[in-house]
Amino acid sequence: MSMNSETGHLKNVTNFESLIALATAFDASYNPSTPAIKIPGLQAILDDAKASINAVDIALIAYTNAVGEREASFIPFDKLINRVNSSLKASGVTEQVTDSAKTIVRKLQGKRANTTLTEEEIKAMQAEGKDINQISVSQLSYDGRLGNFDKLITLLLSVPDYNPNEEELKIESLKALKTDLNTKNNAVLTATIQLSNARIARNNVLYKPSTGLVDVAAQAKLYMKSVFGASSPQYKQVSKLNFITRD
Secondary structure: OOOOOHHHHHHHHHHHHHHHHHHHHOHHHOOOOOHHHOHHHHHHHHHHHHHHHHHHHHHHHHHHHHHHHHHHHHOOHHHHHHHHHHHHHOOOOOHHHHHHHHHHHHHHHOOOOOOOOOHHHHHHHHHOOOOOOOOOOOOOOHHHHHHHHHHHHHHHHOOOOOOOOOHHHOHHHHHHHHHHHHHHHHHHHHHHHHHHHHHHHHHHHHHOOOOOHHHHHHHHHHHHHHHHOOOOHHHHHHHOOOOOOOO
């Protein structure tokens, strides 16, 4: 069975804890020779699994917060760029400068060239534990927008007559904004890497062949089946504990 959500990982851990409880209740009857499925071995895996789940939860919160902060910072961005462009035109610049600015602004505010996932869709899928491998060809990627914002600032620096009285339109203010947006964008990139690494570590604990929680649980269940028999009440308790494999 495939698994598409974080709840599937947690269910595996919960069932593994129940498996340990049953093995412990069997007392002396549960006496495997394999160290990995002895009670201490099972408990060690359970502890690691819980820690790895918690690490993913922490990383996911950090990622979601970073994405939210970046989104909030970009909300007024388009209107500001329109104001900057209008102020530049009002400065009496040449048609060549106007055309250059128009090209940059179009890239900053253009529509997506193809259908891609929105930031909200990406967050929703990340929250469900799905891996997102989306390479955007759109100029509206955050890296692309910041790159074009830098080009716009460079253009403004080349125009001596661009000297607005409005504080938020001044070049120094735009530079400060670019620094802030870069910081928030980098924070998302860092949080994305940390979340990915946390999930890799969790998946190793839960699903690594032979030593992962799911495979060890299967070994423990087989041992109990060999001890008590497939039709025994003891094994029927154990057989109800299902462990979900990942895609």
